[in-house]
Amino acid sequence: MRVVIQDNYDKMSKWAANYIAAKINGHKEERPFVLGLPTGSSPIGVYQELVRMNKAGEVSFANVVTFNMDEYLGLPHEHDQSYWYFMHDNFFDHLVDMKPENINILNGMTDDPEGECARYEEKIASYGGIDLFMGGIGVDGHLAFNEPYTSLASRTGVRDLTTDTRIVNSRFFGGDPEKVPAQALSVGIGTVTDSKEVLVLISGHNKARALAATVEGGVSQKWTCSALQMHNAAIIACDEEACGELMVDTYKYFLDIEKKERL
Numbered sequence: 001m002r003v004v005i006q007d008n009y010d011k012m013s014k015w016a017a018n019y020i021a022a023k024i025n026g027h028k029e030e031r032p033f034v035l036g037l038p039t040g041s042s043p044i045g046v047y048q049e050l051v052r053m054n055k056a057g058e059v060s061f062a063n064v065v066t067f068n069m070d071e072y073l074g075l076p077h078e079h080d081q082s083y084w085y086f087m088h089d090n091f092f093d094h095l096v097d098m099k100p101e102n103i104n105i106l107n108g109m110t111d112d113p114e115g116e117c118a119r120y121e122e123k124i125a126s127y128g129g130i131d132l133f134m135g136g137i138g139v140d141g142h143l144a145f146n147e148p149y150t151s152l153a154s155r156t157g158v159r160d161l162t163t164d165t166r167i168v169n170s171r172f173f174g175g176d177p178e179k180v181p182a183q184a185l186s187v188g189i190g191t192v193t194d195s196k197e198v199l200v201l202i203s204g205h206n207k208a209r210a211l212a213a214t215v216e217g218g219v220s221q222k223w224t225c226s227a228l229q230m231h232n233a234a235i236i237a238c239d240e241e242a243c244g245e246l247m248v249d250t251y252k253y254f255l256d257i258e259k260k261e262r263l
């Protein structure tokens with residue numbers, strides 16, 4: 001696992017955007033680049049930087065297929081808290097060459113949630129899997145909507161949100177946890193770890209415990225993000241604030257090894 005520690009959120013975002021753009025640009029034309037994407041506040045800076053690069057002609061999305069991590073069950077596209085809305089509002093609508101038919105987001109209004117999830121997995125497989133899955137994590141370490149104690153082998157499916165997550169996410173629903181949907185559709189931990197590369201963004205004081213659990217804790221379904229330890233090409237891009245619970249030797253180790261400035 002690589003842990004790339006940047007001074008602040010802005011630098012973390014730029015580092016991750018550059019990493020993703022370089023991967024897209026380095027990809028062969030015969031097959032589209034398949035990119036997994038998250039929602040939340042963590043990736044907003046990356047999206048802004050990728051949009052800037054796209055408009056400046058530094059990266060093209062013409063040959064990129066995207067799969068989003070998750071979607072609330074029961075929210076229509078036009079709901080301003082649906083992840084469909086978030087992704088278009090914060091990213092897709094601003095790209096000059098993203099093809100709408102290459103955007104995949106689980107349908108939260110489906111009347112067949114299990115079928116929708118099975119079809120999503122099949123569609124990912126039809127592209128030969130995901131090249132790079134970018135993610136964020138919740139304060140309890142959830143990756144996508146894989147809450148604590150979700151199987152580390154899980155596939156795309158329906159997830160019950162914990163009370164904690166509904167409370168945390170209520171900031172987007174007028175502060176009322178009851179207004180946060182109780183269920184979501186989400187890729188599984190196994191879906192994410194099957195990707196060729198995984199890049200997870202972790203920033204801010206409130207994620208410090210989760211970062212320490214992800215990097216230093218044992219692999220455990222209690223912290224579903226810890227499954228990244230079993231992936232052979234996982235990167236965590238984080239900021240200084242998120243490092244507050246790391247042991248000093250862990251922190252020094254990753255700063256030292258990244259001094260080589262590999263991209």
Ligand code: GLP
Binds near residue numbers: 040069139143
């Ligand atoms: C939600 C999403 C996750 C996301 C998490 C953290 O629960 N389902 O995919 O990683 O929020 O969000 P933020 O980046 O805003 O802290």
